[in-house]
Amino acid sequence: MRGVPDKTASEVGALVQRIPAFPPVAIRVLDLLQEDNVPVDKLVELMRSDPAFSAELLRRANSPLFAFQSEVTSLRQALILLGFRRVRGLALTVATGMYLRKAGKIEDLRRFWRYSLACALLSEELARACGLPEDVAYTAGLLHDIGRLGLMVAHPEQYAQLMRHATEQLERGEPVDVAQLERDLFGADHYEVGRRLAEAWRLPSPLPEVAGRHSREAARQWNIVGVVRFGCQLAIALGFGILPSPYNPSVEALLEELPQPVRNRLPADLHLLEEGIRRKLSELDIESFGPPAPAVRPPGVFAPAEAGPPLERQAAVPLSKPEIDEDRRNPLRPPQMLVWLLVASLFAALLLVVLKFLPV
Numbered sequence: 001m002r003g004v005p006d007k008t009a010s011e012v013g014a015l016v017q018r019i020p021a022f023p024p025v026a027i028r029v030l031d032l033l034q035e036d037n038v039p040v041d042k043l044v045e046l047m048r049s050d051p052a053f054s055a056e057l058l059r060r061a062n063s064p065l066f067a068f069q070s071e072v073t074s075l076r077q078a079l080i081l082l083g084f085r086r087v088r089g090l091a092l093t094v095a096t097g098m099y100l101r102k103a104g105k106i107e108d109l110r111r112f113w114r115y116s117l118a119c120a121l122l123s124e125e126l127a128r129a130c131g132l133p134e135d136v137a138y139t140a141g142l143l144h145d146i147g148r149l150g151l152m153v154a155h156p157e158q159y160a161q162l163m164r165h166a167t168e169q170l171e172r173g174e175p176v177d178v179a180q181l182e183r184d185l186f187g188a189d190h191y192e193v194g195r196r197l198a199e200a201w202r203l204p205s206p207l208p209e210v211a212g213r214h215s216r217e218a219a220r221q222w223n224i225v226g227v228v229r230f231g232c233q234l235a236i237a238l239g240f241g242i243l244p245s246p247y248n249p250s251v252e253a254l255l256e257e258l259p260q261p262v263r264n265r266l267p268a269d270l271h272l273l274e275e276g277i278r279r280k281l282s283e284l285d286i287e288s289f290g291p292p293a294p295a296v297r298p299p300g301v302f303a304p305a306e307a308g309p310p311l312e313r314q315a316a317v318p319l320s321k322p323e324i325d326e327d328r329r330n331p332l333r334p335p336q337m338l339v340w341l342l343v344a345s346l347f348a349a350l351l352l353v354v355l356k357f358l359p360v
């Protein structure tokens with residue numbers, strides 16, 4: 001691959017500016033869910049501001065991933081049934097799938113989608129065992145390679161070529177430094193791009209730290225960053241990696257590094273966990289997502305105000321009991337309306353018969 005000189009800070013900034021913006025509604029959902037006591041109405045109104053995003057979110061809520069007994073018919077209902085934490089993870093999964101869909105048509109890059117989801121699911125499982133926030137770990141695992149994600153979306157063919165080149169080298173038994181290949185091709189690696197994107201898109205902590213480079217030689221730390229790092233290594237060991245590598249430790253060797261209390265809280269057979277992950281990946285195949293957002297905005301710029309009504313602070317709605325979405329103007333669906341019309345017709349006919357035999 002032909003190399004290019006290392007770019008200056010301003011040139012790297014220009015490279016980042018050319019990367020299409022992540023769906024603004026997803027960033028705002030992520031930011032809003034950092035608050036305590038978020039009003040349901042406010043979150044629903046925000047998600048409705050992007051019709052494609054809200055439709056995709058509702059479709060996923062009705063997928064076999066959650067297997068609700070009845071159909072989820074509104075965003076409000078989805079929020080109540082799933083809860084804020086699961087909606088946060090689902091919203092980011094939907095946004096990432098829509099963002100990557102164009103690049104995901106290339107098989108070399110589809111593997112990245114599967115790898116990212118596996119990292120998210122394993123990070124969530126590890127966080128549960130460590131007593132850390134599971135939703136934060138899931139989000140960090142999903143977006144830990146956001147720099148690579150941005151480069152893939154902006155330059156899908158070039159990045160696919162880079163991955164093929166790296167694969168060929170690895171298959172020949174030659175060492176590969178993917179970050180150096182990225183610097184040769186783009187002038188910056190995905191760590192630097194990821195850190196800048198996390199800052200430009202105003203992603204909350206610890207996402208900028210996770211996206212930036214951290215030492216592989218550092219001692220294990222069982223915080224969110226450490227859990228995500230371990231989850232990614234475990235994803236590779238379980239066969240979800242994006243590149244072949246003979247240098248990665250086995251699942252058993254990795255588990256030996258876990259503190260005993262954490263290991264005891266994990267499923268006894270991680271290969272059963274692997275099967276569960278593969279089932280979820282089949283439900284979240286990249287081709288099943290809706291089209292990416294047509295408009296490309298500079299990083300950090302959100303959707304225009306006309307996309308929906310202004311988001312005013314409203315009273316919090318309790319989540320302890322089911323609610324009915326007031327915005328559903330006509331609660332009767334066509335089959336129900338037909339039944340009611342039939343009942344009304346029979347009642348009218350009966351009334352005519354009764355009136356006919358009444359004395360005048």
